[in-house]
Every structure is written in structure tokens, then in C-alpha cells.
Amino acid sequence: MSDNPFEIEKIESMLRKIPEREAPSGLCGHVMNTILDCDYSSDLFGKLKYWGERILWHHIPLIRGGAMTAMVAAAFWIGLEVGSQGGEEKTYFLSEEGKPLVFASKFHTIPLDDGTGLFEDRKTYFSPDFFPRSITLETPAQGKAGPATVNRATNSTEKALRNNQQSNSGATNSILFLLNLARNLSDSGNYPGALHQYEKILRINPQEQTALFNRAICLNRINDTKNEQQAFTGYLDHYRTDRWAIEAVAYLQEIGVFDYQVVIIGGRKIVVNQKVLLGSHAQARQQELERLMTYLSQYPSGELHLVVFCQDDLELGKTIATRLKRQIHALIGNNREIPVRISWFDEPALIRTAKGAQHELEKGLFLFTQPSAQQRSRI
Amino acid sequence: MHPTDKEIVREVLAGKKQRFAEIVTRYQQPVFNLMLRSTRDEYDAADLTQEVFCKAYKKLATYRPEFSLFSWLYTLAINVANDWGRSQARAHRRLQALKYGDLNSTIITFGNNDTEAREREKMLEAALAQLQTETREILILRYRHEQPVRDVASAFKMTESAVKMRVKRGLEQLQKILSEMNDHVR
Numbered sequence: 001m002s003d004n005p006f007e008i009e010k011i012e013s014m015l016r017k018i019p020e021r022e023a024p025s026g027l028c029g030h031v032m033n034t035i036l037d038c039d040y041s042s043d044l045f046g047k048l049k050y051w052g053e054r055i056l057w058h059h060i061p062l063i064r065g066g067a068m069t070a071m072v073a074a075a076f077w078i079g080l081e082v083g084s085q086g087g088e089e090k091t092y093f094l095s096e097e098g099k100p101l102v103f104a105s106k107f108h109t110i111p112l113d114d115g116t117g118l119f120e121d122r123k124t125y126f127s128p129d130f131f132p133r134s135i136t137l138e139t140p141a142q143g144k145a146g147p148a149t150v151n152r153a154t155n156s157t158e159k160a161l162r163n164n165q166q167s168n169s170g171a172t173n174s175i176l177f178l179l180n181l182a183r184n185l186s187d188s189g190n191y192p193g194a195l196h197q198y199e200k201i202l203r204i205n206p207q208e209q210t211a212l213f214n215r216a217i218c219l220n221r222i223n224d225t226k227n228e229q230q231a232f233t234g235y236l237d238h239y240r241t242d243r244w245a246i247e248a249v250a251y252l253q254e255i256g257v258f259d260y261q262v263v264i265i266g267g268r269k270i271v272v273n274q275k276v277l278l279g280s281h282a283q284a285r286q287q288e289l290e291r292l293m294t295y296l297s298q299y300p301s302g303e304l305h306l307v308v309f310c311q312d313d314l315e316l317g318k319t320i321a322t323r324l325k326r327q328i329h330a331l332i333g334n335n336r337e338i339p340v341r342i343s344w345f346d347e348p349a350l351i352r353t354a355k356g357a358q359h360e361l362e363k364g365l366f367l368f369t370q371p372s373a374q375q376r377s378r379i
Numbered sequence: 380m381h382p383t384d385k386e387i388v389r390e391v392l393a394g395k396k397q398r399f400a401e402i403v404t405r406y407q408q409p410v411f412n413l414m415l416r417s418t419r420d421e422y423d424a425a426d427l428t429q430e431v432f433c434k435a436y437k438k439l440a441t442y443r444p445e446f447s448l449f450s451w452l453y454t455l456a457i458n459v460a461n462d463w464g465r466s467q468a469r470a471h472r473r474l475q476a477l478k479y480g481d482l483n484s485t486i487i488t489f490g491n492n493d494t495e496a497r498e499r500e501k502m503l504e505a506a507l508a509q510l511q512t513e514t515r516e517i518l519i520l521r522y523r524h525e526q527p528v529r530d531v532a533s534a535f536k537m538t539e540s541a542v543k544m545r546v547k548r549g550l551e552q553l554q555k556i557l558s559e560m561n562d563h564v565r
Contacts, residue, residue, distance in 0.1 A: 006557040008550050014503050015522035023411040024425050028403040031432045036396060241408075267523065297383070298405050 016267050022243040025209045175201050179210055191218040209235075213244045216251065225255050236260055240271040241295065250354035258351055258359065263367040265295045274365040278308070278320055286327065293331050296338055296369070303339045304328070307366040309349035317344030320363075384448035391439060399439075403432050406449060409524060410456045413516065416508070417460035427463055431456045450530035453520055457534070461512075506556040514549040521546055 182197035198215035201208050216231035232248040239245050249260045249271055259275035276288045296304065306324055310317035321342040328340050349364020382390075384405070390398045410431050414424035434455055442451050507515050517535060520526045521542075526534075532542045 006554050006561065008554060011503075011550055011553050011557065012522060014499065015518055016525070018503060018507075018519070018523050019500055020408055020412045020523075021415055023407040023428065024421070027407055027411070027425060027428060028400055031403050031407075031429050032397070032400050034429060034433055035399060035436045266525065 018267075020268070025242070025244075175204055175208060175211075178204075179208075182211070182214065186214065186218060186221075191221045194218050195222070207238050209239060209242075209244070212238065213248065216248065220251060229255060229257055233257075233259075236271055236273070240291065241268065245271045253351070253353040253359075254355070258361055261351075261365065261367070265292075265367075265369050266298075268295075270295050272365075272367060274367075277324060278363050278365055285324075286331075289324070289327055289331055292367075293328070302370055303341055305366075305368050305370065306340065306342045308342070308344040309347055309361070309364040309366070310344065311348040311360075311362045312346055314344065314346040317346060320344070385444045388439060388442060388444070388448060391436075399432075399436055402435070402448065402452075406452050407432070409449070410452060413453070413456050413519075414460060416515070417464060417512065423463070427459055428456075431459050434459065446533045447526065447530045449524065450520065450526055450534040453516070453524075453526075454534045457512075457516060464512075502557060502560050503553075506553050506560065509556055510549060510552055514545055514552070517542060517545050518549045518553070 178197050178201045182194040182201070185191075185197060186194035195215060195218040198211040198218065201211040202215065205211075212231070212235040216228055216235055219228035219231050229252065232252050235248050236245060246262050246269055249262050252258075252260060259273055260271050261274040262269050263272050264270075272292060273288050276284045279285065306321055308317045308321040308324075310320065321344045325340050325342050328338075332338060348360040348362060349366070351359045351361055351364065353359065382401075384402065387398050387401050391402075407428060411424055411428045414427040414431075415421065418424050418427065431452065435452055438455070442448065507518070510518070513535065517531055520531050520534065521528070528539050528542050528546075531537075532539045535542065537545070
């Protein structure tokens, strides 16, 4: 057996570390939309209310147009001079008249009342990330994003822009359209334009994951290092466990920012703010540790190891490590399910960037988990 | 401290539907990966992941808190994946192992040069793909997600000793497949 390069223990170890793909960004939001949208089906009253609202909502322009036409007809009928109220009013009436027609044509192309509206949304939802798919799936007759998608396929960014602007009605749809538009702009090398669109998205939803990340990428592309740093840091304020978070750390390291560190918790890569953990700001440290504890509870693991490096200052290393351990114990309370092991060295921390360059930091923190001896022998 | 799964379930059942987002956030990745292993297609995997969470939301009242929420979700996910598998015409769906698309790339991707590690991962994934679905998922649930034998047994409706036996045999099978692959590479 010793000749076998794949011993059972090694396979077990490989299985523990088998990489996982990130779930598509926005999946959670979309699941929640589906759940909350579908909640109408719980009872008959809810069902009727839901469909009533949906149908009414899509008919409002028609009803308004119809009401105005009826008013004009009634005015003629009783001999009143509607036009005497001024030309502007007439123009307004005519322009308003156009709107229901636009809506009417939309209504025919998107049969929302047959229950497929949500499904159509689902197809387009991932379009920023699943772009090639959206081209093949969407036709103008199938989805709300049809015209923009088609124009995008023909690389007509301006047309896509116009169509996107025309279609921006709801906040969610706006975000989807703006994401697509920003993607088009960045694909064509117009990073300032894409940046502008991502900023618009972030005004609607400051936590929009794709916009937060891609905004930072655009800033990287236009060499705006200062804002790039802020943008990636902003991304990491919200997201720490996905692939993009790990890439954000790599980008930050490229511009000489080593505040964040990728660590492995329960076999998963997550990002921690080592500057905060090593720093003296108690409240910030507390928040960072709370975050860390969440990951520890989400990704169960045996022991938590904290290794503190403080160049030429063993005592400081010990102080920091002990302080962190104490604070973690205070967070866990009496339930000491996660043993914390600490160690400290008076040497600089060595950091290897994604591109392989090595850096020495005066202070550094290495953090990892490993199954306890008890867990290892559980099978 | 952050709430446990059981606390969140209690809140959702008490009417705070939005709290379900926390459950989705916590477990979307393993469920998505399970679906990816079953479907080998990102879009199908994303759709099925969504279906799993919608089902989970509807059936949340049936969740028994003595077991972990994750293994309960995993059971649902395996059922959804099996239903999907049955509904597909195998001839049209048989794709090469590990032929995952590159569709989830962001604007710019950062290169990973650790080719050796990647090769090992690929070998393991390919070997796992050759195992029976149930055996593969038992191994992944047990090792990757570090679930206790008791919860794995509950998820797969087996006895604990049956799970242990399946784990042992699965590991042996993996060892054999990996050794064969290794010999082939040489």
C-alpha cells in the first residue's frame, strides 16, 4: 500500500479540500424574489389578489387612455370645447395617447398574465454573467430585455443604450439593464462609460455584487489606483467568501495593499481583514471576529489556529494572539465547540501574491482550521 | 453572535419570510455544486438550485430540528437532482466529465498558476464522476461538508453502519480509480 500514491488518508484529505464553484451572483436575490412572488399561491384570496394586481398594473395605461378618450368623446357630445383649454393640453393628450399603445404592444409580446412573466425574468436574470446564454435564449418576443439583447449581439452599444433607457421601469429591471449596458461598454473598452453605469446601479442598490466588483475592475483598467483600492475594499466590506472576494484581495495586493488575507476555514477560502484583527481598534476587531465566527459556524471545522507574526517583537505577537483568543472566547461564550490554538513569532510575515511575488510584512496573521484529532478518527 | 440555522427557520416559520435569504446565502454554494455535478451545466444547475430553495421554503415546516438543516437541504437537493436526471434523455445530456463552461467568468479573471494542484483536483473530480451518484454525494457530504455520520444517514435514509460501509467502499473505489488514472498518465 505504501507504493500507492493515493492512500486512503490522502484521498480523505483531498476530499476535504475539493474546490467548489461559486454560486452565480444574484442567485439568492432571485430565489427570494421567486419565493416572495410565488407566495400568492398559498390561498385562494391571495391568488386572486395577486393576479388582480398584476392584470390591473399592466392595464393601467390602457384604462387611463380609455378614460381620456371617453372624456373627450363626452366633451364633444355635450358640446364643450375641450381644445379651448390650450394647445399644450392637446399635445399632452396626444403624447399620452401614445403610451398606452406602447404598453399595449408590450402586453401582446409579453404574455405576463399566463404566469410566465417570472420565468422570463429568470432567464434574463443572470444575463450579466451568463451573457452568451442570454443571446441564444432571448428573442425580442420572449423577454423584456429582447431589443437590448439583440442590439448587443450586433455590437450596437448605442442602440442597446437607447433600448435600455426606454425599458428602465422598475428598479430591478433597471439594474439588469444597466448591468448589461455596463458589460457592453466594458466589452467595447469604454471603461469610464461602464464605470458610470455601475455607479448608477450602486445608487439604486449599494450592495449589488456584480456592480461593486466590476466597478473596481473598471477603475483598475483606467489606472485610478486610489479609487480602485476603495472600490475593492468596498466590495470586501460586503462579500468575503466568493471567488471575486479572493480576486479582490489579489488585485489589492497588486497595488501594494496587504490589509486583507485569504484564509481557509472549514476547507473554504474566505477573506479576513488582518489589519483590523491585528490592530488596536477594539470595536472594529470585534466586528471582524463576529464575521469570522459566522464563517466558522457556517463551515464547521475542528480547531481554529491563529498564528501572529510581529517582526522583532515577540511580546507584541503574544499580546495580540492572546487578545484575539480572549475576544473569540468572549464571542463563543461558554460553548467552547471551537478550540482556539494560538502561536506567535518574532519574524516578519511572508505573503505570496497571486502572481507569485513575495512580500514581507512587519505584522501578519495566518489563520486556518483543521479537523480535530477526534474528528479525524470519527469514521 | 449570528443566529443558528434553527433560529432562522423558527423566524421564517413565524412569518419573517425575508430571513430565508440567510439560509439561501449560507447553503447556495454547496447546493449549486451538487447540481453542477449532477447536470454538468451551469444554467441547469442554477435553475435547479433555485428549485431546491423554493421547495425548501414550501416544506420548511417539515424540517426536523434534531438534524442539521444542511443535510435536510441536501436531501431535497438530491431528490431534485434525481428527478431532473430521470426527466432528461440521457443520450442528449451525456457530456464529457469536467466539461464545465467558462460562463461564470467576470470581466477579468485572475490566473491561477498552481497547475499541479489543479491537475490533482481534476483527477479527483473525474474519479468522483465515475462513482455512483449516491456514493459520491455521501463522500462529499461526509468529507467536504464535514457532516456527522448520523446526519448523512438521515439525509440518505440509511443506517449509520450502512453509511460507514458506503464511505469505506467509496474511498476504496476512489483509490482504485485514481491509481488507474495515475498509471495511465505515466
